[in-house]
Amino acid sequence: MSKEIALLESRALRVEQMERVDILDKVKSLVMLPDGIHVRTQDVARYFEVSTASVRRLTDRHQKELSENGLRLLRGSELQSFHSDTLSLWDGGGEAIYPQAATQLRLYTRRTVLNVAMLLRESDIARCVRAYLLDAEDELRARHDVLDHRVTRIEHCLADVGSALTELGPVLRRMSERFDSLDRRLGSTHRLVGAISVRLADVSQDVLGVDARLDDVARRLRELGPVT
Numbered sequence: 001m002s003k004e005i006a007l008l009e010s011r012a013l014r015v016e017q018m019e020r021v022d023i024l025d026k027v028k029s030l031v032m033l034p035d036g037i038h039v040r041t042q043d044v045a046r047y048f049e050v051s052t053a054s055v056r057r058l059t060d061r062h063q064k065e066l067s068e069n070g071l072r073l074l075r076g077s078e079l080q081s082f083h084s085d086t087l088s089l090w091d092g093g094g095e096a097i098y099p100q101a102a103t104q105l106r107l108y109t110r111r112t113v114l115n116v117a118m119l120l121r122e123s124d125i126a127r128c129v130r131a132y133l134l135d136a137e138d139e140l141r142a143r144h145d146v147l148d149h150r151v152t153r154i155e156h157c158l159a160d161v162g163s164a165l166t167e168l169g170p171v172l173r174r175m176s177e178r179f180d181s182l183d184r185r186l187g188s189t190h191r192l193v194g195a196i197s198v199r200l201a202d203v204s205q206d207v208l209g210v211d212a213r214l215d216d217v218a219r220r221l222r223e224l225g226p227v228t
Contacts, residue, residue, distance in 0.1 A: 003134050004127070007118055011065060014118045018069060021110040023132045028125055030113060034089035038072075038107040044116060048123040055116070059106065062119055070109030079105055 007013050024030050030047050032039055041059070045052040059066060074082050082105065108116070117129035 004130050007130055008121065014115065017118065017133050018111060018114065020133055020136065021114050023129055024110060024114060026132055027128045030110065034086055037109060039113065041106050044108050044113055047113065048120055048125045050123050054122065058116060058119055066112055066115055069115045070112040072107040074105045074107060075103065
């Protein structure tokens with residue numbers, strides 16, 4: 001079974017593609033109503049270049065699925081309110097260019113139109129939309145495969161790093177012990193240098209004292225004068 005046939009036949013596959021509404025404008029411009037959200041049955045038919053009756057038949061067959069993806073059926077006061085709001089948004093000549101449904105109006109969102117594209121068999125435009133969807137899916141899968149390959153390589157590298165760290169563990173512990181020993185020795189040396197510094201300061205004070213006594217002796221000798 002081809003991917004396109006699978007998409008036509010499988011609702012689960014269609015659900016997976018329902019967020020790709022951007023594909024519609026890549027194939028053909030979809031003209032929206034003035035609210036920028038909805039289109040009518042005739043607008044959908046014009047987009048897919050099929051008859052309005054074909055769109056109606058498809059909508060009747062798949063109404064539950066399409067309703068879950070934005071299809072609305074307006075009647076009575078809700079329909080009148082929608083007509084009023086739409087005409088107020090239309091620039092000039094609203095009554096002439098916006099025919100009002102007599103008793104009911106089906107409204108489709110972009111999501112609903114995409115859903116129709118995945119169900120409508122007799123439209124070349126619908127086939128193009130499906131082709132874009134499937135090409136995008138293949139491209140996404142290819143990117144996923146590349147990303148998966150890169151992640152696998154990174155995992156292998158991390159595994160190698162883990163092995164290297166395991167081997168380095170004992171070495172790092174020995175280095176840490178040596179650094180601790182060196183730190184203790186440096187601490188002892190620092191205390192010894194401090195003690196020596198204190199002793200040198202004491203010696204300096206003694207030297208200053210001796211120097212002062214020598215100066216005093218020299219002064220006293222000068223005061224005695226020459227010996228005759």
